[in-house]
Amino acid sequence: MREYYFDNSATSNPKPQCIIEKVQKAIIELNGNPGRSGYKKAIKIDREIYNTRVKIAEFFNIKNPLQIAFTSNASESLNFAIKGAGFHDCHIITSVLEHNSVLRPLHYLEDEKNVTLSFLEPVDTTEELIKNLSSLLRKDTKAIVINHISNVTGYIYDIEAIGNFCKENNLLFIVDTSQSAGFADINVEKQNINILCFTGHKSLFGIQGTGGIYVEEGLVLNPLLEGGTGSFSKLPRQPKTMPELLECGTLNTPGILSLNAGIDFINSVGLNKIREHEYNLAKLFIDKISNLENIIIYGDKDKFRGPVVSINIEGITSSDFAAILNEEFNICTRSGFHCAPLAHKYLGTYDYGCVRFSFGYFNTEEEILYAADAIKEISEYILKEKF
Ligand SMILES: Cc1ncc(COP(=O)(O)O)c(C=O)c1O
Structure with missing residues (x-):
């Protein structure tokens, strides 16, 4: 796979x-x-x-x-x-x-x-x-x-x-x-x-x-x-x-x-081109998942940012979320606290951390869409299980 x-x-x-x-x-x-x-x-x-x-x-x-x-x-x-x-x-x-x-x-x-x-x-x-x-x-x-x-x-x-x-x-x-x-x-x-x-x-x-x-x-x-x-x-x-x-x-x-x-x-390649590509990937990712009702995206969604997007799904721990992404979809992310404890205190995620997606020059739009679909599937499953 x-x-x-x-x-x-x-x-x-x-x-x-x-x-x-x-x-x-x-x-x-x-x-x-x-x-x-x-x-x-x-x-x-x-x-x-x-x-x-x-x-x-x-x-x-x-x-x-x-x-x-x-x-x-x-x-x-x-x-x-x-x-x-x-x-x-x-x-x-x-x-x-x-x-x-x-x-x-x-x-x-x-x-x-x-x-x-x-x-x-x-x-x-x-x-x-x-x-x-x-x-x-x-x-x-x-x-x-x-x-x-x-x-x-x-x-x-x-x-x-x-x-x-x-x-x-x-x-x-x-x-x-x-x-x-x-x-x-x-x-x-x-x-x-x-x-x-x-x-x-x-x-x-x-x-x-x-x-x-x-x-x-x-x-x-x-x-x-x-x-x-x-x-x-x-x-x-x-x-x-x-x-x-x-x-x-x-x-x-x-x-x-x-x-x-x-x-x-x-x-x-050109630093500007690399930056534009990575930022566009992060933006596409945010756009695709921000309407899902049980997804929390950390940081300002509209502001220019580095190609890093951390999220959670309500109702499951970040480590479970990352494990499902990896086991079921072969997606590599990082869950937990990212060696930045105060950032998690500031975000209100000190108890359970979050899942970080960080994009690079070799990622493609197609990969982002795949990840967004995977998150949607998990999010719908969690919602269904809850009720
Ligand atoms: C903001 C920040 N500072 C420092 C480091 C440490 O980098 P290194 O593992 O190369 O020492 C990292 C690594 O993740 C980082 O994200």
Whole structure:
């Protein structure tokens, strides 16, 4: 039976053929240790890795590609940012839509570094956003850490407005772009982003085990890890220069090269086209199911959003709903809490979670119609069983 994959927020699937070919090339032709040895192949690998930094820098409008360090995923990047920026005895603003990759490092600061947190809620307009930020701002506020696009509701925070607010109030701006890189326009200069954390295996089409962090020039994080960098070998401690500061141990060459091909793929299709396609799928999905009487759709149905739609059927748990979708219709979704407990508190789904459909570039309208029909069938069955 054909599989219908709607779990692209967890990891994008399938990967474009060019990614598979690039990984294969990395393993077969370029298998050596980058940044360590001086033989021809090692230098070639080094060049490919630098080239990837340059492509990512262009993608996010980062001036100096060497300010980007590769990591294993967004969680690692966010830990480097939040725990490495030296926050203590201060206040940080974040949001109710954060993933645990942001919340847990922030709670660590709360527990260990006397940091107080405030939580911003999603709003309809930029005016309300700034008003709410202003009311949360304190004399000891040092930073805003925000999830650009929610992995539960697809809500998009206006990061340009927040970035300007940070600049005006001298706050560090840390952005989690896990759900937005490869969908939304991200420009660190225009959006005043000081630290940008990204993951490679979602909408950037890289393989799992890839991610990165951009740190604005002049900002030096405390490295959480120390070890071999292939350079500055006589220094007793981790070098203070990027990217070595945050790149400890052998790099994930196949993964980094997959990201290189992922950026090429996005550029060849066009980010606007990808965004339009994914948004249209989400909209079609919402249109098709919003008239079903026992279906609850979370988030604003009419507002522009990321390609993520979370729903419930009244009367059954989200895990049962996802299990039926998978067992009976071979549809892959994610039920439960999506590592975002506060988002579920905010939505009123803290007890039972919800089922998330997340669409990707390779999903088609036909697949959306199939999913909508499946939901209709389940919804009618539940209604019939109830009476
Ligand atoms: C908003 C958000 N932040 C962070 C992460 C963590 O990403 P990774 O698994 O690549 O560390 C995710 C993953 O689902 C996410 O959706």
